[in-house]
Amino acid sequence: MAGSFEAASADIKGNAELTRQLSMLKEKEGDYLLKVMDLKTGAALGEFLMETGKGSFRISDVVASGDRVAVSDNQNRTLVYSLRSGEQLERCLVVRLPSAT
Secondary structure, X not given: OOOOHHHHHHHHHOOHHHHXXXXXXXXXXXXXXXXXXXXXXXXXXXXXXXXXXXOOOOEEEEEEEOOXXXXXXXXXXXXXXXXXXXXXXXXXXXXXXXXXX
């Protein structure tokens, strides 16, 4: 779900861990604040900041399980993050092979 810059800024200012993560980002333009919610209860499970290199890519899909968050982007990559720390753990490039006809 997309939110406003103002709402994200308020969330970051009210959260010491997000403030720490923000201070570590090189470029802040085009970055994301990702929040993971429990679909049944609506409870927040965690949140972190995701750097994009000045908006050089867009998120196309997000899947979360436990402390891991897999983010697919429009550059055919899947980036895996820790929900607790926001640290990027893995980066995978997806290459589609031509179909045999």
